[in-house]
Amino acid sequence: MARDHGxxxxxxxxxxxxxxxxNSTEKAARIANAKARGSLSHNSVHLEDRTxxxxxxxxxxxxxxxxxxxxxxxLVAAIRDHG
Numbered sequence: 115m116a117r118d119h120g121x122x123x124x125x126x127x128x129x130x131x132x133x134x135x136x137n138s139t140e141k142a143a144r145i146a147n148a149k150a151r152g153s154l155s156h157n158s159v160h161l162e163d164r165t166x167x168x169x170x171x172x173x174x175x176x177x178x179x180x181x182x183x184x185x186x187x188x189l190v191a192a193i194r195d196h197g
Contacts, residue, residue, distance in 0.1 A: 124150030161190045169193065
């Protein structure tokens with residue numbers, strides 16, 4: 115049984131599984147909470163299928179430094195590694 119992580123984590127079991135997979139606690143909390151409230155969608159476009167301008171915009175929003183000099187593949191990797 116999953117440990118109770120308090121009211122800030124809405125799906126304790128998923129949170130623990132994500133952390134065990136190597137995700138940061140911040141990222142695991144975002145995913146677990148989104149799934150619990152029903153807003154986690156797997157219908158989104160894969161990062162590789164997005165345009166470079168769309169990737170640059172997402173990188174800007176999450177604060178990735180050096181993004182303007184990155185290739186599309188580097189942007190995908192940086193976005194995935196963030197968090």
